[in-house]
Amino acid sequence: MAKRLVPLLNRVLVEKIVPPSKTNSGILFPEKSTKLNSGRVIAVGPGIRDKEGKIIPVTVKEGDTVLLPEYGGTEVRLGDKDGDFYQRRYHLFRDDDILGTLHE
Structure with missing residues (x-):
């Protein structure tokens, strides 16, 4: 059974987007560019x-893509066990720590 975390107060649960570290042909990107x-x-x-x-509502909603500060947030791991292969890493931020939303 997977755990579900519901943030309290003005907290926001975010899954960080990890850009690819190499191209389809195998060329590695420098660490700073990723x-x-x-x-x-x-x-x-x-x-x-x-x-x-x-109540002052949170300014972002589920599904939004947000710009995060370089440092901060509290890492949270959700999964069945500590050694679970499918364990996912999330971060909790305060609403006012989020820098903005990204739109295409």
């Missing part, structure tokens, strides 16, 4: 409350 700080939003929390108790 680093793109973007990810896909997997889940969002409900938001935080202001001083009057009203």
Whole structure:
């Protein structure tokens, strides 16, 4: 059974997008050129409350492609076991840490 993480408050669960490290013909890219700080939003929390108790919703939604800061976020591993081959790595960010959304 796979675990499902539902973020609290203004947290956003993101799966980082890893660009390819080589071309189809086998040419390797330099490490710096393959680093793109973007990810896909997997889940969002409900938001935080202001001083009057009203909920301020999170600004991104599930499925958005977002631009992430170079450092930050809390790594979360979800899977059946620690040694599980299918274990996936996600990152939790606060809504205000996300730099923007990417559109095509």
